Amino acid sequence: MQLSELFSEGGRGVIATSNLQGEVNVAIYAMPHVIDDETLAWGMTEGRTYKNVAQNPRAAYLHMNPGAGFSGVRLGLKLKRIESSGKMLDAVRIRTSQIVSPAAGAAVKYVAYFTVVEVRALI
Numbered sequence: 375m376q377l378s379e380l381f382s383e384g385g386r387g388v389i390a391t392s393n394l395q396g397e398v399n400v401a402i403y404a405m406p407h408v409i410d411d412e413t414l415a416w417g418m419t420e421g422r423t424y425k426n427v428a429q430n431p432r433a434a435y436l437h438m439n440p441g442a443g444f445s446g447v448r449l450g451l452k453l454k455r456i457e458s459s460g461k462m463l464d465a466v467r468i469r470t471s472q473i474v475s476p477a478a479g480a481a482v483k484y485v486a487y488f489t490v491v492e493v494r495a496l497i
Contacts, residue, residue: 377490378408380437380447387437387446389416391426399426403435404473407462412489413454417466417482427453427486438496450492457485 389403399422406414414435418424427433431453439445457463462485471479 376411377414380493381405381408383439383441383445385437385439385446387435389423390434390436391423392430392432393426394429399423404470405437406435406488407466409487413487414449414451414490415462415466415485415487417463417470418456418484418486419481420483424456424484424486428456433488436496444497446496448492448494448496449490450494451488452491454487454489457487458483460485 384405386402386404388400390398390400392398401421401423403416403423406416409415418427423433433451433453435449435451437446437449463482466485467479467482469479470482
């Protein structure tokens with residue numbers, strides 16, 4: 375299955391990260407931007423998720439499709455890179471401003487790119 379097919383229904387999810395001391399953070403995140411067959415990207419503020427992946431490149435994303443029931447996917451992720459400027463960051467800020475609020479869009483400071491290392495069913 376291609377990554378773009380995993381998110382074709384819409385939805386949202388949570389991303390889980392931890393710092394070097396093993397302190398875990400879980401945050402609600404929108405659908406990722408599908409970059410290619412193995413890469414996803416998310417916009418990030420300067421919060422715990424960003425700080426954790428800057429220290430520890432491993433993360434997990436649980437995506438839930440909209441509607442009744444339990445349809446979705448769990449992804450194991452490994453950070454590829456973080457960008458603080460560029461076209462993708464501009465696009466993420468615009469999308470966030472439209473979907474959430476202009477203030478939320480302005481708060482996005484980075485784009486984090488992840489390689490998908492594992493794909494598992496939600497249930």
